[in-house]
Amino acid sequence: MKTLKIAIQKSGRLNEKSVELLKNCGLSFENYKSSLISTVSNFPLEILFLRDDDIPEYVQDGIADLGIVGENVISETEVEVSFLQLLGFGKCTLKLAVQNNTEIETLQDLEGKAIATSYPVILKKFLDKNQIDAEIRTISGSVEISPGLGLSDAIFDIVSTGGTLKSNGLKPFADVMSSQAILIGRKGEEDNPLIQELIQRIQSVLRAKETKYVVLNAAAENVEQIIKLLPGVKSPTIVPLAEEGWVAIHTVIPERDFWEKITLLKAAGAQGIVVMPIEKIIL
Missing domain, CATH: 3.40.190.10 (Periplasmic binding protein-like II)
Structure with missing residues (x-):
């Protein structure tokens, strides 16, 4: 199986977040500051640490299969690459x-x-x-x-x-x-199974950062009204409590709607609201 190569900043404002993203995707590697290449031990991937201005050309020319770089650098260098995934940092x-x-x-x-x-x-x-x-x-x-x-x-x-x-x-x-930072790829290589798997991992991490896992208690007569307020990944999970007539409702709430939703849920009768971070969401 061919080993992929991904180019990220060696230093600069995108380096730390790029490394954090890849590690959150379950990739195990050392971030060698003095080295240009780091090998991932649990995925067929090598990480190239480069100047950000060089990353688009490395991807365009096939030296690297993927790259993480700012949209501004792509526009400035005018390279021909595929835009695979906005990453939400480096804005x-x-x-x-x-x-x-x-x-x-x-x-x-x-x-x-x-x-x-x-x-x-x-x-x-x-x-x-x-x-x-x-x-x-x-x-x-x-x-x-x-x-x-x-x-x-x-x-x-x-x-x-x-x-x-x-x-x-x-x-x-x-x-x-x-x-903002964006994942780019070489033109024509977008359907590579390894690239698709890595994109799926990245997307699961990004979804998790945008949501909160919420557990709340509610009286049975308030459940219907509360559920109308909850988006969930598909639908909320409802579990009966030991106290008759009460349930626990499990769901996820988008970060952007979080405080507004919490206020509405409390008004609808939600109690004992517990909020937890999510590590990954895989659809």
Whole structure:
């Protein structure tokens, strides 16, 4: 059986979460910081630790079968790969930002101005779409200091919290692209059984992170009303309690609806609500 290769960041904002995801999928390996390759002992998989900019090309050229990388890197490198699964971490936005005391107020005010960025391809497409003729100055790192040094009138860069912009006297000006980590694969290899198995494992971990396991007690006469509030994977499990006329209801609730559902359940007569994390959900 052919051993798969998956490329992830050697260091950077996606490394820790990528390693955590793979370990949560039941893969056993060492995260060697000084090594470029780690072999999984319980699955036919090798993990390549690479620079994030190199990952898309490694996958496109077949050196790696899979990769975990930011959507922004895919857009910047313009490679031909398959998008297999959004992963829900490494979320950020690529924004234009300007100095706090600038006279730039609209996109058209960028006409003829200089914009510093590490993402010239994405920026060029955005400017062309908005029919703006600006000078793009490509800088690899520390983009946020360029306006203060007089190198540019604006910057285009990744923004997660906005703290770096604020500390450099900058303010967000326009959102250009949202990004998160994504699992990519080589074109034409999507149906590989090993790839499909790994995707299934990843999806089970992601589903579990998005839900809570809930057990609650309720009087029998309130069960019908409570069940209407519960989505469950298929339907809630109902178990009679030792006390006559009472049951325990087991279900899962999406994280996004959790507190709203809990409030409604209590109003419908739910008592003794116990909430537990879920490790995996396999459909």
